[in-house]
Amino acid sequence: MLKKLGIVALSGALVFSGVNLGTADAAKPENAGKGNGNGNNGKVENVIYMIPDGFSSDYAANYRLFKGEDAIWDSHLKGMYTTKSANSDITDSAAAGTAMATGIKTNNGVVGLDTKGNKVETILEAAEKDGRSSGLVATATITHATPASFAAHVDDRNNETEIAKQLIASDVDVMLGGGKNNFLPASEGGNQEELNLLTQAEEQGFEIVETRNELTNVKDLNVEDGDKLLGLFANEALAPELHRGDTKEPSLAEMTETAINVLKEDKDGFFLMVEGSQIDWAGHANDAAWAMSEVAAFEEAVEKAIEFAKEDGKTLVVVGGDHDTGGMTTGANGSMELNLDVLQNVTATGDYMASQLNDDRSNVREVVEGHTRLTLSEQQVQKVQEAEDAALAINTVTSEHASVGWTSTNHTGVDIPLYVYGPQSEKFLGFHDNTDLPKKIAEMMKLK
Helix, strand or coil, X not given: CHHXXXXXXXXXXXXXXXXXXXXXCCCXXXXXXXXXXXCCCCCCCEEEEEEECCCCHXXXXXXXXXXXXXXXXXXXXXXXXXXXXCCCCCCCHHHHHHHHHHCCCCCCCCECECCCCCECCCHHHHHHHCCCEEEEEEEEECCCHHHHCCCCCECCCCCHHHHHHHHHHCCCCEEEEECHHHHCEHHHCCCECXXXXXXXXXXXXXXXXXXXXXXXXXCCCCHHHCCEEEEECCCCCCCCHHHHHHCCCCCXXXXXXXXXXXXXXXXXXXXXXXXXXXXXXXXXXXXXHHHHHHHHHHHHHHHHHHHHHHHHCCEEEEEXXXXXXXXXXXXCCCCCCCCHHHHHHCCCCHHHHHHCCCCCCCCHXXXXXXXXXXXXXXXXXXXXXXXXXXHHHHHHHHHHHHCEECCCCCEECCCEEEEEECCCHHHHCEEEECCHHHHHHHHHHCCC
């Protein structure tokens, strides 16, 4: 694309040449992946990099049982990878996102910079420089740590107003998610001091959409001609999946499908990052039902990506979380049986249920049983009534019924499963570090 040729390489940028950067090649069995679209050879024109934030193998196991059958990614498991950051055994999303976007370790809280504060070129930026179009999709604010790691460079992930400025100034063609307030001035209720970045975006050729209907009616955008798409569907993050039906917001699958449809018009190919952001938030809350509903929504998005990849034949779909959140376990409290079916009946997050409690919490049974169809014991009712954190107590009770355990309300350092579909996917076989992923992707895309 002609509009990409003016990109200047960032200071301290990496050259993404997989083997030359010391990434060990995984074993390549002669018949690896044959019969499921995972050929040993083949050109990679497009990459859809899908990050279920907070997702680990225990989430995968619980989800399989929750769903009652294999998830779409199960047959595409290629390996595992480690996640620690430069300054901690347990990473945050900023450092993990930066590692997955640049191939470089950095400190927790840092986006797109190395440990010395130098800007590091991302895989998305390298794809743009090579002439490809690009996109970012998330159910968090689009300025949140993971999407920001692919197109912004700041020393504090919380500086989302600066990230918003950098995103609008970048060459990203499609951005879909939440966070409208980070693009508006204070005079209009936003978080920018004076700038109206939505006005600036329109001047730069962005079509702006704010509802599901507007998104599904997007037509005749041509990234080859410089057309762009910015969808900001909530002032802050999008609603949790359990409550999305009560809003005018699109699903993650709908955003993913639209992003693909816009970007695929680029004859040079595209790079798209899709984040299932709120799996992580459910993990922080130890909310098993919310977590499973977010994984289900993410799976629908992966289905859209793989459907396109099967039809296209030149698209690589890479699926892997940035870290585990919550230390979810598959089984708890000495039980040899899981009861994940009970989570199918939950209609609200623990946070929402807690907000519906009256001042003396005398309506615990009414609220919790009404939104979960569970039968609470007197001891469980009392636990919620006396808890310092009512939402966490509600989530604990729900998890007890499902026999799901939790070890933390923060991230953990467990290894993460890696799923890959498409040409050359067997190159991901084996055990890796998160920094290996963008190096391998760049090698397959032949980026320099």
